[in-house]
Amino acid sequence: MPNDGKKATPPAAGNKVRELAAGQRVFDRYYLKRTLGAGGMGVVWLAHDRVLEQPVALKFLAHHLIHDHHEVAQLKLETRRNLKLAHPNIVRIHDFVQDAHGAAIAMEYVDGWSLWSLRVDKPQQIFTAEEIAPWIRQLCDALDYAHHEAQIVHRDLKPANLLLNSRGQLKVTDFGLARELRPGAKPDRAHPRIVGTDIYMSFQQWTGEPPAVADDMYSLGVTIYELLTGKTPFHEGDIFQQLLELTPPTMTERLHEFGMDEAAIPLVWEETVAACLAKEPDRRPVSAREVALRLGLTGPPNPGLPEAVPILPAPNATAEHPEPQIAPLAGPSQSAVTATQDSSHKRLWIAAVSACAMLVVLAVSLLLIHRGKSRSPQVATTPSETQLQVGEVWQNSLGMRFISIPELPVQFSIWETRVQDFEAFARKTGYATGPVMMTLGQNNQWRQSDHSWRNPDFAQTPAHPVVGVTWRDAEAFCEWLTQQERQAGLLSTNQYYRLPTRTEWLRVAGPAMFPWGDDWPPPAGAGNYAGAELRRSVARRAVLSSYDDGFVGTSPVGSFNPNQYGVYDLGGNVWEFCADGPVDDPNSRWLMGASWESGTEEALAVSHRVRGNDTRRFSHRGFRCVLATVE
Numbered sequence: 272m273p274n275d276g277k278k279a280t281p282p283a284a285g286n287k288v289r290e291l292a293a294g295q296r297v298f299d300r301y302y303l304k305r306t307l308g309a310g311g312m313g314v315v316w317l318a319h320d321r322v323l324e325q326p327v328a329l330k331f332l333a334h335h336l337i338h339d340h341h342e343v344a345q346l347k348l349e350t351r352r353n354l355k356l357a358h359p360n361i362v363r364i365h366d367f368v369q370d371a372h373g374a375a376i377a378m379e380y381v382d383g384w385s386l387w388s389l390r391v392d393k394p395q396q397i398f399t400a401e402e403i404a405p406w407i408r409q410l411c412d413a414l415d416y417a418h419h420e421a422q423i424v425h426r427d428l429k430p431a432n433l434l435l436n437s438r439g440q441l442k443v444t445d446f447g448l449a450r451e452l453r454p455g456a457k458p459d460r461a462h463p464r465i466v467g468t469d470i471y472m473s474f475q476q477w478t479g480e481p482p483a484v485a486d487d488m489y490s491l492g493v494t495i496y497e498l499l500t501g502k503t504p505f506h507e508g509d510i511f512q513q514l515l516e517l518t519p520p521t522m523t524e525r526l527h528e529f530g531m532d533e534a535a536i537p538l539v540w541e542e543t544v545a546a547c548l549a550k551e552p553d554r555r556p557v558s559a560r561e562v563a564l565r566l567g568l569t570g571p572p573n574p575g576l577p578e579a580v581p582i583l584p585a586p587n588a589t590a591e592h593p594e595p596q597i598a599p600l601a602g603p604s605q606s607a608v609t610a611t612q613d614s615s616h617k618r619l620w621i622a623a624v625s626a627c628a629m630l631v632v633l634a635v636s637l638l639l640i641h642r643g644k645s646r647s648p649q650v651a652t653t654p655s656e657t658q659l660q661v662g663e664v665w666q667n668s669l670g671m672r673f674i675s676i677p678e679l680p681v682q683f684s685i686w687e688t689r690v691q692d693f694e695a696f697a698r699k700t701g702y703a704t705g706p707v708m709m710t711l712g713q714n715n716q717w718r719q720s721d722h723s724w725r726n727p728d729f730a731q732t733p734a735h736p737v738v739g740v741t742w743r744d745a746e747a748f749c750e751w752l753t754q755q756e757r758q759a760g761l762l763s764t765n766q767y768y769r770l771p772t773r774t775e776w777l778r779v780a781g782p783a784m785f786p787w788g789d790d791w792p793p794p795a796g797a798g799n800y801a802g803a804e805l806r807r808s809v810a811r812r813a814v815l816s817s818y819d820d821g822f823v824g825t826s827p828v829g830s831f832n833p834n835q836y837g838v839y840d841l842g843g844n845v846w847e848f849c850a851d852g853p854v855d856d857p858n859s860r861w862l863m864g865a866s867w868e869s870g871t872e873e874a875l876a877v878s879h880r881v882r883g884n885d886t887r888r889f890s891h892r893g894f895r896c897v898l899a900t901v902e
Contacts, residue, residue, distance in 0.1 A: 291316065291331065298368040298375070301329060317380060320365075326380040327365060337373055350376055353446055355421045360413035362434070362444040381442045386498060387430035395531060396501045400540050403498050406433070408568035409441040410494075414487055414559035417446060424482045428490035429471045430497055469510050470503045474550055477511055485552030491562060492547025492555075499536060500525040504548060519548060521854060538772070538851065539566060545857030554858040554885055557743075564750050564767060567901040662837065665898075668756055669695055673898050676779055676836050681897040683771065683779050685838050686828035687845055688748065688894055691733035693724060693740070696748045699755075708739040709889045711868055715811045717889070727890045729824025736825055736840070736893040741885045742848040742860040745770055745894040752896070765901040770850040770894060773861045773880065779838055780864075780877045786834065786842030791872055793818060798843035799826040801870030814870040824890070825867055842875060843867060845893035848883060859884045866891040 291314070295303045301318040304326075308315050313333035320327045336342050350367040357363070363379040386406065390396055410433065417423045425432075425446050434442040469477070473489035476482075496519075497503045504519030520528070522536045522544060543565040549555045556562045563569045664674050665682065669692045673682040696702060708722045722728050724739035731738075749768040756762040771779075783789050787797040792815055802818035820826070820843075829839045846862040853859055862883045865874045868891050873879055883892060 297329070297373075298370055300368070301327065301377070303329075318377075320377070328362075328378050328380045329368075329375045330378065331373060331375045343369075343374060346374075346376070352421075352423060356417060356423065356446060358413050358416045360409045360441050360443060361417065361446060362442050364446075378444070379442075381434040381436050381444070383434055383436040383442075385431050386433040386435060389435065390430060390498060390501070395534070397526075397531070397534060398498045399534070400499060400537050403495070404566070404568060405439075406435070406441045407495065407566065408563055410443060410491070411559040411563035411568065413441070413443045414491065415563075418484045418487070418559065424484060425487050425490070426476070426482055427468055427471070428487055428494055429468055430494055433494070470506055473552070474514050475552060477514065483552060484558065485555050488547050488555040488559070488562070489549075489552075491559065492544045495540070495544050496522055496525075496548070499534075499540070501529065514550075518855070518857075521545065541854075542851055542857070549858050551858070557747075561746070561750060564753065564769075565746075567767065567899065569753070569764075569767060664837070667752075667898075668759065668761055669752070671896065674837050676838075679775060679778055681771065681775060681899045683775070683836075683838060683897050684895045685833065686895065687736035687840055687847060688745070688896060689733060689828055690724070690731055690735050690737050693737040693748060694733070696751050700751055702744075702747060702751075704740065704744055704888060707888065709887050711809060711890065713809055715809055719887075722890065724888075727824065729890070731825060732827060734827040736828055736845045738825060738845055738890045738893050739888040740893065741888055742770065742883060742894070743885050744888075745848050748894075749896055762898075767899055767901070768896045769899055770848055770860075771897045772851050773849045773863060775897065776841075776847070776849055776863050777877065779834075779836060780841045781834060781836075784877060785875055786864075786877060793842075793875065796820070796831055798831050798840065799867045800843045800865065800875065801868050805868065805870070809868075812868070812870070818870075822867060840864070842877075843869065846881065846883070846889075846891055848892065848894040853882060856882065856884075862892060 291297070291303060293303055293305055297303060297318070300322055301320055304317045304319060306314060307317050307328060313331045313336065316329045316331065318327050318329045319325075332343070332346070347367050350364055353364040362381060365377040365379070368375050368377055386403075390398060414425070414428075417425070423446055425443070427445055428443075432443065432445045434444055436442060471490045471493045473486045476486050476489075493503050500522050502525065504525075505513040505517070519525075521541055523541065526532065526534050526536065543556070543562055546565070547555055547562065556565065560569065661675050661677050664672050664685070666672050671688070671692060672685045674685050676683050704723060706721045706723045708720055708724070708727065709717045710720045710722055710728045712718050720728065722739065724737050727738050746769070749770065753762065753767040757764060757766075780786060785791070785793065785797075787793050793800065795818070799820050799822050800818065801812060801814040802820050803814065803816055804819050804821060804823050805812055806814045806816070808823055820831075822830075825844055828844070831839065831843075833839045834841055841864055843865055844867060845864075846866045847864045849861040849863060852861050859882045861880045863880055865879070869875055883889075
């Protein structure tokens with residue numbers, strides 16, 4: 272166990288600091304073998320633990336930290352907290368060791384390289400989304416475990432702290448141990464000591480606010496951004512000022528700046544990273560699991576396949592004394608010599624990992640094909656058992672119905688999400704949106720009221736579409752429903768619920784100018800729009816004066832005729848949130864389809880879209896879901 276601080280104390284200023292050398296015995300337990308790298312706290316050595324007879328990594332405190340009683344005490348505390356972290360993708364902390372000449376943290380040794388080191392060895396120094404997807408899944412799993420099970424945030428998440436061992440397994444190091452203390456450097460504007468690495472830190476870290484999950488979500492976004500583009504969003508000049516005032520370019524725009532237009536970034540990765548980089552913490556994903564869900568990376572590995580497959584031995588290994596290549600812990604400040612060391616071995620190593628990954632994918636594919644052939648389609652009762660035919664409808668555990676649309680890779684909900692669906696989610700999870708909603712007053716002005724989705728200012732039944740929700744509420748619902756039905760065996764691990772993209776929504780809405788066709792005005796019964804019924808309760812509202820659908824507010828889903836694909840209310844009832852939003856505003860999502868208060872030709876056009884952010888809930892906004900499959 273770490274020293275509790277009662278017997279050993281930091282060395283006095285007059286004590287001689289230990290000079291480290293290979294073969295040296297330290298702390299009466301470890302024999303030093305060679306340096307692995309350097310970080311903000313000090314140098315890292317590979318050592319042999321003579322008590323446990325295993326290799327360990329020793330992170331020695333820098334000389335200027337040894338005499339700082341406060342920092343040593345804090346590191347002891349954080350080491351003790353880190354002993355609680357027991358996860359296959361997190362580097363294990365063994366002990367905090369200290370004597371009269373120095374102090375160090377003993378931790379698990381990883382026989383591989385950091386993602387930063389692997390990236391700089393690539394021809395263009397970037398990865399593709401396909402390459403990093405399995406690593407990001409493991410990273411999100413580790414972060415979600417640390418945040419929710421151990422209540423620990425990382426505070427220094429970056430590619431240099433993400434290690435890949437010889438079996439292709441990701442290992443996160445330095446949880447909660449960040450101490451970027453640079454003697455003589457210009458202090459932070461609002462805090463005397465920077466905790467973390469500046470180009471990866473959120474604005475809140477820069478200003479010294481208490482550690483929060485939102486900080487790790489920001490750093491996760493920066494990490495993915497760097498792995499896919501080669502640079503962090505802000506990487507030179509006054510980082511703090513840029514972080515405060517500027518919105519970084521999209522990853523596609525950054526690649527264009529570097530002349531790498533052939534390296535395509537999937538839209539869902541763009542959107543997810545942009546959400547992580549939101550300046551306000553409450554606009555970022557609430558958890559690492561949400562990030563994985565957005566990217567389609569959730570779900571455990573196939574139980575019939577190994578988590579990590581042993582591959583080539585490390586270049587320095589011998590039959591009698593295996594000694595794999597080192598895992599450098601230094602970040603981009605490391606010298607180019609260190610960054611490109613043993614590059615030929617790394618390329619072989621990366622190729623071997625990729626080959627193993629391809630074998631795993633092939634094995635899964637063959638297994639699924641075999642399962643599909645051995646099953647009779649007539650017995651299929653869940654979408655995980657068969658591919659729905661075009662026009663075929665499937666009903667989930669909440670009674671929500673989904674239909675397969677021609678040339679659309681997702682199954683589309685035929686209805687908007689109902690009050691009864693959202694009620695089930697809120698009842699099971701305790702999810703609360705608060706009694707605040709924007710409602711349309713008699714003077715034709717939107718005003719804040721104490722209404723909520725449970726009691727809007729017009730009558731609703733369980734079959735009405737839920738209103739008064741934001742896109743974050745909608746995504747939380749989709750995540751919960753995914754988890755519920757996977758646990759119940761109704762969905763496979765590569766299926767999940769989400770919001771439709773705007774492109775998917777337009778594909779289902781059809782090619783006509785309006786949901787009912789190309790003619791104006793809408794015929795009777797075209798949908799729930801602002802007609803004469805609304806003018807009677809809201810003065811000066813632009814309405815369809817010759818139209819009356821009989822509903823002031825929303826109507827029960829399916830009250831009007833479906834479109835050619837069997838989907839209801841793609842026009843009117845409620846504006847529907849999409850999964851994507853404006854490129855220049857990562858904190859907003861597109862809303863499509865108009866609503867019960869829409870009565871203009873522009874608003875009712877199929878292609879018309881409006882922005883919806885996550886700050887206010889309105890009585891004319893809702894959502895519908897799609898069922899997607901990770902390819």
